[in-house]
Amino acid sequence: MAYRILEKEEIAPSVHRMVIDAPDVAKAAKAGQFIILRIDERGERVPLTIADFEKETGTVTVIFQEMGKTTKQLAKLSAGDALEDFVGPLGTPADVRKLGTVILVGGGVGVAPVYPQAKAYKEAGNKVLTIIGSRNKDLLILEDEMRKASSELYIATDDGSKGHHGFVTDIMKQILDSDEKVARVVIIGPPIMMKVGAGVASPYDVEILVSLNSIMVDGTGMCGGCRVTVDGKTKFTCVDGPEFDARQVNFVELMNRLAMYRGEEAKAVEKYEEECRCGLN
């Protein structure tokens, strides 16, 4: 079984977009879900949120940043290559309904999973205020797509090279402070950004959702590796989530668990880069 890569493009430094031929997944996919892929027999199973899907052509788009060994190896593949495994759609779909006004916040590569949500919320008849951000303007992704998918688009960069000079959460706060009656905020990005964002939005009378990116193996509820504490109870991100009520999520535990294999990851990257230099890969 192999899943062909149809397109591959570096959309920002070290950030890649990949379109994969996976008709079964595309047909069933909904906003908020993810997939797990494996490059080859010896590879890890890595979860990636679905960044886009087209039922007619049977394609699924993922966007990833080079971080560990697997994403670095993935970045070296090109159109025409194939992945050994590509399973999904996984996770409970986002609960998209007509709510009125919705703020969607995406940071870094976390902008990618916001895209299908923006489309879905808009289609459901909501006013979609999207805020996207990154460290600098070169790292900003999907600006045009987001503009099309949203009612209004706001941009923030840490260094001020584009849009608001500061954090996405600053803009979110401005909107929450304004007369706009916001029903829901969805925040997706690095855990620290979600934690901070949840803290900023908490005092307001608004529903706050975050989409968690726990370490996973199977993605079907079989291993429990993805467990998180929500409202004091253990939940499995892959089946109970990935979206949870941000006010209830234990972010400290999440961040600690995400750091579990950091040492091993660093070693794996080093070894891989050494092999690449020696021309083994």
Add this chain to the structure above:
Amino acid sequence: MSEKTGDKKKSRTPMPEQPPAVRAGNFDEVALGYSKEDAIAEASRCLNCKDPNCVEGCPVNVDIPGFIKLICEEDFEGAIEKIKATNALPAICGRVCPQESQCEALCVLGKKGEPVAIGRLERFCADSEREKGVSAPDPDIPEPTGRKVAVVGSGPAGLTAAADLAKLGHKVTIFESLHKTGGVLSYGIPEFRLPKEIVKQEVEYIKQLGVEIKPNYIIGRIKTLDELCEEFDAVFLGTGAGLPRFMGIEGENLNGVYSANEFLTRVNLMKAYDPNYDTVVRYGKHVVVVGGGNVAMDSARSALRLGAEEVSVVYRRGEEEMPARREEIEHAKEEGVILRLLANPTRILGDDKFNVTGIECIKMELGEPDATGRRSPVPVEGSEFIIDAEAVIIAIGTSPNPIIFKGSEGLDQSRRGTVVAEEETGTTSKCGVYAGGDVVTGAATVISAMGAGKKAAKAIDEYLKEK
């Protein structure tokens, strides 16, 4: 040990094994299998009873005296054929069945000495067939019936049902959520007990029968059960009991605490022990496994082989009560696994970096027998003690994964989360849907899952004839 001494009739022929000190450092198979001479010697112990009890103890009623007699006559091909008439996976069952509580428990020889080593003989027959490379003669597949059956899950229940249905001429498609087939045989039971090559060959055989296998295909996500029912004439659910249970104690989400499912999946399915694979797994110096079944033994012995210095198993009852196969407990002890019996975890301890450092347990004693006659363990107040651990593996049981119920209706579920199905046929509350194996019984055995797959295949065939 009685295996080595005593008179020939009383004790069984010893199984050649890798020495404990050697095998504790590798993932190769522990038991090496009988030689021809061993097998004939062991087979000749069988009394060939007129009314054999052993057959009744076998969940699929293999003609045990029949195949053993053929071994004595050195007709090994005849012997394997006899076994395969009712058991499609003898190489697997010979290795992992709890024979001591099934066929061998009822062997007459067991009253005065040791029962005939039926499992080892079964394994011998299957292995000698495989080593000769003569795959079973291509079964005569009847004319296609034009009926389509979906099998969900590729564990022993699903594989058996698929094989039987294909042999009856039905077009079978297996849907499996993982990237590999075999269910627990692939992700749970380790290489040193069940070489994956054997599982692979069984799967190849099933493909030869014309069964199509779709890995990476989750029913309840890609398609719902309702959609399968529309597309296929019948559905068999063999989705197992793959949802891990946790204890609900403090510190259970610390880094280094694994469910046995996760630990074993990383080690077996994803080959964390092989440096050529990218899979990581944490074990450290001290590993503590909680539980007393096969899953606990497999986890402990895997941790030892990965390189942990001290591996202990914490179990709340005594050794006699451990549900694991006797042989696995013996093997584990020989290899150096420490059993800490009559102890129960109370909390897991960690450092400021969220890493496990130890586990606190409380001593237990067996109380008065309860209504079922079983003496249940009660904690001894104030007897808490701490075991150092950099990894804790929780092997206290699993329940069926509810994902199969997602987005479909009419399939009755018990309070324990199992699918309600008739024992003799696998018939469920949903028309055309049959179920068997761990998804119905809760975590049980390979052979009972196979037996259920067989019964359901027969019932599905009858249903399709009437439909």
